[in-house]
Each structure stands twice: as structure tokens, then as C-alpha cells.
Amino acid sequence: MPESDEYVDVLLYSDDSSTRQSVMAAVGRRAAKGLPLIRWDETATGPAVVSKVERERYALLVLDGEAAKVGGMALSRQLKQEIYRCPPILLLIARPQDEWLATWSLADGVVSAPYDPIELQEAVARLLTAE
Numbered sequence: 001m002p003e004s005d006e007y008v009d010v011l012l013y014s015d016d017s018s019t020r021q022s023v024m025a026a027v028g029r030r031a032a033k034g035l036p037l038i039r040w041d042e043t044a045t046g047p048a049v050v051s052k053v054e055r056e057r058y059a060l061l062v063l064d065g066e067a068a069k070v071g072g073m074a075l076s077r078q079l080k081q082e083i084y085r086c087p088p089i090l091l092l093i094a095r096p097q098d099e100w101l102a103t104w105s106l107a108d109g110v111v112s113a114p115y116d117p118i119e120l121q122e123a124v125a126r127l128l129t130a131e
Contacts, residue, residue, distance in 0.1 A: 008036045008128060011052060013043045013072060014064035014092070020044075023062060023092070026117035032125035046070025053079055058087045060127050065093040065102065073105040080106035088127040 014020045020042050029037050041058070043049050046069060053061065061079070063072030076089045091107035092115065093099065102110040108130070109123045 006036055007039050008059035009039050009041060009057065010060045010062060010124070011041045011043055011049065011056075011058045011087075012062045013046075013049045013067065013075065015044050015067045015069065016064070017042075017044070019064055019092070022115060023120065026115055026120045027124050028121070031121050031128055035125060035128055038124075046075055049075055050079070053083055053086070060090060060124065061087050062090045062092065062124070063107075065091050065098065065105075073101050073107075076102075076105035076107045088130060090123055090127055 012020050012023060014023075024040050027038065031038065041052065043052060046067070049061075049063070063075055065072040072091055076091055079086050079089065088108040089106075090109045090111065091102045091105060093102055093110055093112045096112045098112070099110055109127050111119055111123050
């Protein structure tokens, strides 16, 4: 999924389709005024995330730290250590107390549940504009 000036590609990983839907609804098609539209790429399994990140270019990865089988924290750490120029990672966590684990995971940003739409939009916008 190539990037253009009009769109950015964002991979969203969660094994829970309702989590994916709530994140996409909260952030919307554009994280902030002046930013490109977001093309969401929904992914439900850890191996699919690794495969897609190896093959495609994404502006941002949003990973669910609470996903079953392969959690977003472990995926974040793996991707940051194995992928050259890994895109920024926003980690979704269940509790603010888990932020220390997000630090271990090498994530670039973290948002804890319940997911506030404004906080999600701001986190996505911040990571999309960080160079």
C-alpha cells in the first residue's frame, strides 16, 4: 500500500473486531486537520502483522497490547528489533499501570482503555507527524 500526499497507510492490529472498529471510529478518516486521510489496514493475527510490515510501507502501526495469542507489546518489541526503519508504534493497553510494559515494548506512544477519541486522535496525529 504505497503512501501518497493524500493518504497514509495505518496498520491496526487486534484479534477483537470490536476493538478495531472502536479505534477506527474514534480516530476517523483523518487524525487532525492538515493531515492526510488514513487508509486503515485491519489485521487480526500476530503473524499477519509481521508479514505485512515486512512487505508493505506503513506510516503507523496501532497494536492492541491485550490481543490474545500474540499481544501487541511482544509484537512491538519484535518489530522494533527486527524491522529496519520500523514505523512508529502506538500501543493500546488495558490499564495505565501497564505503561511500564509499553516502555519495555519500545512503543513510540501509548493509550490506555477506555479509549478516549480525542486522546486517540492526538496520539495518532503526533506519531504521524513525528520525523
